[in-house]
Amino acid sequence: MSTRRLGYLLKHANLRLTELTGPALAPYGIDGREFAVLSVLGTPEPLSQLEAAQRLGIDRTTMVAMVDALERKKLVGRRPHPDDRRKNMVELTPHGRETLDGATRAVDGAERAFLAALPGDDARLLRDFLERLV
Amino acid sequence: MSTRRLGYLLKHANLRLTELTGPALAPYGIDGREFAVLSVLGTPEPLSQLEAAQRLGIDRTTMVAMVDALERKKLVGRRPHPDDRRKNMVELTPHGRETLDGATRAVDGAERAFLAALPGDDARLLRDFLERLV
DNA sequence: TATTGTTATACTCTATAACTATA
DNA sequence: TATAGTTATAGAGTATAACAATA
Numbered sequence: 001m002s003t004r005r006l007g008y009l010l011k012h013a014n015l016r017l018t019e020l021t022g023p024a025l026a027p028y029g030i031d032g033r034e035f036a037v038l039s040v041l042g043t044p045e046p047l048s049q050l051e052a053a054q055r056l057g058i059d060r061t062t063m064v065a066m067v068d069a070l071e072r073k074k075l076v077g078r079r080p081h082p083d084d085r086r087k088n089m090v091e092l093t094p095h096g097r098e099t100l101d102g103a104t105r106a107v108d109g110a111e112r113a114f115l116a117a118l119p120g121d122d123a124r125l126l127r128d129f130l131e132r133l134v
Numbered sequence: 135m136s137t138r139r140l141g142y143l144l145k146h147a148n149l150r151l152t153e154l155t156g157p158a159l160a161p162y163g164i165d166g167r168e169f170a171v172l173s174v175l176g177t178p179e180p181l182s183q184l185e186a187a188q189r190l191g192i193d194r195t196t197m198v199a200m201v202d203a204l205e206r207k208k209l210v211g212r213r214p215h216p217d218d219r220r221k222n223m224v225e226l227t228p229h230g231r232e233t234l235d236g237a238t239r240a241v242d243g244a245e246r247a248f249l250a251a252l253p254g255d256d257a258r259l260l261r262d263f264l265e266r267l268v
Numbered sequence: 269t270a271t272t273g274t275t276a277t278a279c280t281c282t283a284t285a286a287c288t289a290t291a
Numbered sequence: 292t293a294t295a296g297t298t299a300t301a302g303a304g305t306a307t308a309a310c311a312a313t314a
Contacts, residue, residue, distance in 0.1 A: 005173065010151065086295045195275085
């Protein structure tokens with residue numbers, strides 16, 4: 001059965017998850033990709049645009065548009081790096097931090113709903129397996 | 135860590151798998167999406183364009199272009215359904231069948247390489263988990 | 269009236285190439 | 292010369308709307 005192929009399963013699992021995370025994030029005015037950017041920026045370590053892009057495996061030109069959008073929404077701010085003015089350090093605004101916190105809880109809930117078909121241990125195993133593959 | 139999020143893991147697992155299946159399919163002149171279409175058409179049951187699209191969860195307008203491409207490559211043929219001439223039945227040509235058989239072995243190999251980081255039982259579990267989620 | 273296939277079109281996501289400024 | 296950010300642009304991949312043929 002072609003619907004047992006790994007490519008099909010991964011793609012459609014992702015589609016189904018997006019169907020849940022999308023509405024969960026809507027009240028926060030962001031989508032899943034913006035949530036991912038906020039998440040890497042939410043770690044203690046300050047990151048430049050390029051560094052944030054590399055963490056997520058996206059191109060730096062893609063990151064420009066993402067940071068533009070998040071800045072328009074007052075969720076992040078750009079600041080030139082003091083020692084290397086080629087770099088833009090990107091940091092969460094207080095509003096960005098609150099948004100990330102709420103959005104994180106919303107996404108946690110969406111992931112739980114998505115994984116509801118699996119007993120608790122299996123859900124944990126699935127995540128562990130995927131981590132070993134990426 | 136934002137890179138433990140399910141969305142990130144599913145997306146990047148799929149990206150990594152595609153990096154393996156792409157080159158594996160290249161000798162057959164098809165990509166992963168075309169392989170998926172050939173696969174559903176490879177089952178004994180004859181399918182119309184719409185039915186094939188529904189099996190894969192893609193739009194019927196998308197299927198038009200896919201069948202166009204596969205027909206240009208002489209891998210499939212369109213035939214009007216004898217009892218309902220609105221329908222195009224799509225069937226593998228002999229060359230399409232050979233291509234599917236070889237491509238299936240190539241994709242099996244790519245999946246094995248992708249899953250090499252997991253012990254055999256875990257690889258099977260991963261596929262089972264994903265099947266329960268889609 | 270509803271369905272299947274088709275076409276035209278538009279939108280989202282992403283990357284490549286070329287530019288600016290800084291190093 | 293090389294790097295970070297930016298802009299313009301183009302290419303996938305996909306879906307929506309409108310139409311023709313058929314039911």
